[in-house]
Amino acid sequence: MKKEKKYSGVVIPAVTPFNDKSELDIAAVERMFDNFRKNNVSPFVLGTTGEASSVPTSMKQEFFTAAERLKQSGDVLYAGISSNVFEESVELAKQAFDNGVDVVVATLPSYYALTSDAMLRYFNELADAVNGPLMIYNIPVTTHMSIPLEVIEKLSRHQNIVGLKDSERNEERLNEALLQWKDRDDFSYFLGWAARSAHSLLKGGDGLVPSTGNFHPGLYRDLFEAAKNGNEEKALSLQKLSDTLGNLYQQGRTLGESLWALKVVMKELNLCEPFVLPPLYPQPDEEEKRLQAAFHEIITNKEIILNER
Structure with a gap:
């Protein structure tokens, strides 16, 4: 059995729940965090799934405050600090750490195309400026850039850089990264590509960041434990269920549309309402009803027990 690193396990990229006035829904945050804790997973707030690029700074501070209040002994809390403005990321990191966040997570700025040297310099300077653990977040679908593994390897030697969350869908890159970092005690590899969750864990990955974990x-948790215990058959079976549930709200939709659809599913479990912030918008009522029906059909056919109201 592989020894767990300091940062490992299942980290859920939490949606940011809103009310009908586009305010942070604190009651929904409480329900979500309670569900995470009951299932022994860690929350990651204000990432891509959390619509961080659309959330105003004042609401981010409000979310940090709520998360700190809900945090209990032994919990590990991750928070996104990504911004196209360097000083904003630094200030968000300060606010996050002041409110009990354990690890801050940052993507590349997404406006200008950057060379490998610029990527290296950016993250080194950010790691120097934040007063705590920093995780690099590679997500080409939003930044339109891929951080080369050789750049990440250099960055992994920085004392404040503790890991990588990689959402790039590239099999060769995944396997190379696993070989490179699975035995590094001081650097963790988290996969943000849900379809390869079991593969990553069985090959030595340290953790997962699955958006479907918002409602299941x-x-x-079970997939992680199965892989950790070497139960490949169970891990692969759970992977199939993950694929089915992910396809429910992601297939045929853009990333932004899938975030609305994810919240529709979560509403069926009384976790949050399906409100999103511009430039994301809800789809027509008939699509919402179709999605609700498809969700309940899967739950019934697969005999899945969830926190249904």
């Missing part, structure tokens, strides 16, 4: 965190 127990699935990924």
